Amino acid sequence: MKQDIGKYSGALLMFGFGVLALYRWHQTQLLFFLLLVLRDFVAAYFFLKRRPAEIKSGRLPTIASYISSALPLCYLGSDNVLPLFLLISTIMAVIGFLLVALATIELGTSLGISPAKRQLVKSGVYKIIAHPMYVGYAIAESGLTLINPINAGILILSLLLYWVRAKQENKILGPC
């Protein structure tokens, strides 16, 4: 079995995001960033401890997964947002990232960026939603479209890639 090098880069990346979120919390005092800190550090820990994959997805779905993971960084902000839109967008981001955090906690050592067969998780939030992490990201990213309509293009591409990832996961793990 090949050594799982990806877990170290994944852990490092998530740790980096966690530190960045911590800095943003320090700057803004917004609790939302602490939710991101929790999620990112938990993900970093689970990446380090994750079990090796029994089956991995092909090259194309892997590339699609990495592009899809990087896309949320491309969303644009805006200086002139209506307070109501900002509120709705923030609430959508919180709900979305709560789902993402709960899914990360549930996945535990089965966490991965590209679809792979580790252990099928059907507990917690996975009992209610088949792909809570993608649903969470989709909700949060839809909120970003409210504050800047230019983000709609990124959202469409992002949703398409989540759909591809979900299909690939269903194929590898069996239908949920």
Added chain:
Amino acid sequence: MKNLLRVMAVLLAVGSMAQAVCNFNKSLSVINPVLVEDEANLLTQLIELKKQSDLTGIPFSDIQTEAGMPEIKSNDDFKEQFLQHTLKYLQTIKGGENTVQKVLKQQELQPKGCGPGI
């Protein structure tokens, strides 16, 4: 351990939403309609007074002002009163003062040393 993490995530999410709602309430422009109307009326009267003085050439001190109007005897009095009530009008709009500071810093509004002004 997982339960603790779940609870922490939910608590942080609830706290984030509460904070977002608080920030939304703060950002709303809370306008006191009575104050706004009073200040708006005063400003209109001051503008009319200035127009009348400019058109007729009559000094401020000789123009009959309406009841409730501040006493204006000179151009300096007018400037002071006009600015005071403009600021009061802006203060009735929450966040108005911050906007004034921001606008005053704009390049095109920097004093050029001459010009009509008020």
